[in-house]
Amino acid sequence: MRVRIAPSPTGDPHVGTAYVALFNLAFARKHGGQFILRIEDTDQTRSTGESEAAIFESLRWLGLGWDEGPDVGGPVGPYRQSERTAIYREHAERLIAQGQAYRCFATAEELDQMRATAREQRLATSYDRRYRDLPPAEVERRLAEGQPHVVRMKMPLDGQTRFQDALRGEISIDNREVDDQILMKSDGFPTYHLANVVDDHLMGITHVIRAEEWIPSTPKHVQLYRAFGWEPPAFAHLPLLRNADKSKISKRKNPVSLEYYQRAGILPEAMLNFLARMGFSLADEREKFALDDLVAELDLSRITTGGPVFDLAKLDWLNGLYLRELTPQQLVERLQGWLLGSDFLGRVAPLVQERIQRLEHFVTSTPFFFSDEFPLEAEALVPKKRERKEAYAAMKSVVEAVDGMRAFDTATLEQVLRAQCEATGFSARDLFMMVRVAITGRTATPPLFESMEVIGKARCQTRLRRAAELLRP
RNA sequence: GUCCCCAUCGUCUAGUGGCCCAGGACGCUGGCCUUUCAAGCCGGUAACGCGGGUUCGAACCCCGCUGGGGACGCCA
Secondary structure: OEEEEOOOOOOOOEHHHHHHHHHHHHHHHHOOOEEEEOEOOOOOOOOOHHHHHHHHHHHHHHOOOOOEEOOOEOOOOOOEHHHOHHHHHHHHHHHHHOOOEEEEOOOHHHHHHHHHHHHHOOOOOOOOOOOOOOOHHHHHHHHHOOOOOEEEEOOOOOOEEEEEEOOOEEEEEEHHHOOOOEEEOOOOOEOHHHHHHHHHHHOOOOEEEEEHHHHHHHHHHHHHHHHHOOOOOEEEEEOOOEOOOOOEOOOOOOOOEHHHHHHOOOOHHHHHHHHHOOOOOOOOOOOOOOHHHHHHHOOHHHOOOOOOEOOHHHHHHHHHHHHHOOOHHHHHHHHHHOOOOHHHHHHHHHHHHHHOOOOHHHHHHOHHHHOOOOOOOHHHHOOOOOOHHHHHHHHHHHHHHHHOOOOOOHHHHHHHHHHHHHHHOOOHHHHHHHHHHHHHOOOOOOOHHHHHHHHOHHHHHHHHHHHHHHHOO
């Protein structure tokens, strides 16, 4: 048996990726199969190497190592989709030749209009298939003219597509509810739908274990397997992790970056244990258990289908359990592997060196490098001569700007935050002080941008959000 | 709006027709222990969304309603 996770390197390593990876890995181990990591970097505008590296690092931190992947290789590589574009092109051509896909010349404006019309007419799908039966001569003419186009699949116009979900049983969707999905984008890259089907087949994936949000597009995938004449894999859709309000887990309402949990001092084994408890329980209902126990008792059909709320309080309790069972020496080792090792201290030290007179001042001047848990009051965040609601708006603006950052180094931070002065109409003095207080809880600190770089993006994000929340009128 | 998925304490869950006037865990809370705080121990709080069926019997099966979520992108 072969399973995979297929993260898209377009942002910070996500807790949902770890969740899906955990169950895939456990499934592979249980059945003596392989767990594959495939990078789905077909979105040229958003994929980055930094994101990919961060995903690798976070998964390894959790102990979720892979048998085959971009960095470790394997028999059915390459494992990075951007390196497989020729394969997708061939397959798309094959479908066109078979009459199961076609070139579509619709412009962005046309599509916008179709979406508007579809909504008015209460239609299920937006694309009206207007290029589906374009005469071959017309297609040739447009191609000769070099008109930009995409390749779309021809969904059956009636009937329904059924498939078995390992957690839910049979799911069936009317084909008329499903769009003629784009397979190849006009930039020559495949969409997820094509690439994932082609790769899963070529890589010998037997079980697709992924998040519930994919259920509605599974009929497209099933139809693609059919069009290629391939046997579809088994599908298992894991429930979506949720915010406290039950909506799909999101950075607006929850820390979702694995880097956050690592920095906050969650032990990887506690994180894994907690994630495993989302939808899964052992026969004896033990709360604390290891990956091996999950492997031993895993049964996909027994995973709960209700979306579990990601409850930080319970994660903390579990983490405390793991912490307490360490010997003092082991605890020291964990602390050093965390932020109290020379790596991290070596980054903090230069920032406070010229500001201290005794070694003990190192401790009193740096707590915010290590912990988010400092007191913070709304009044301290509002600059003099500014209204609280202005400060709130500015802080929200900063939050968004920081969310959008890829590189998180001093120079980029300065550039982005200075641009925020412009955007918010705040003076650099006022805005930077707001951010400083939000990040450190203090008005006197080492240089702001350097400090933020060392504290790291994930924790800066949660602190800025906390500050914005505090300012909310 | 259309389609799909889901539905047991605030939260994570056990429960697959009688063992359930529903069990465990987190949280909250009372007490014990203790120089303090934790930890630990003992106790309390709190749920089968609603309405119809099926059945001798329904948290468990069926239907409807309601509620929640997801998808509807040249993002994955």
